[in-house]
Amino acid sequence: MPRFVDTSPPGQCIFCRLIAGEIPAALVYQDDQTLAFMDIGQVNPGHVLVASRRHAVTLLDLTPDEAAATMRTAQRVAHAVKTAFDPPGLTLLQANGREGDQTVFHFHMHVVPRHADDGIALSWPRKDPAREVLQGYAEKLREAMARLS
């Protein structure tokens, strides 16, 4: 994961400044809710960031419509990356909160072209809980979702 962390306040964050045209970006696409531009880190050629136009910190701060718009843009960008760079794989990465590896606190999603042995490592330590434990987690989430609707 990138080590750069943007600690600027809302409205002055690097993505807000980029969206306002105050700092340069290699723009790929924009519409009324989203913006897609090249990640300056470029893990692999064609690595793009899709950001919400409005300053929202995490996925939970987006409206449902903005969430849908960012995924629509990510898919459009993914099609373009496939056409332009033809990577054999593609990873979407969206991080929320410091503990979730978010480094710029303005909602964004990485569209990362992938190649064999490209050095990207996503560690995923499986815990394999018992089936009853999974049922308990599912029940807890069903109750939470019922309260949200």
Ligand SMILES: [Zn+2]
């Ligand atoms: Zn921002």
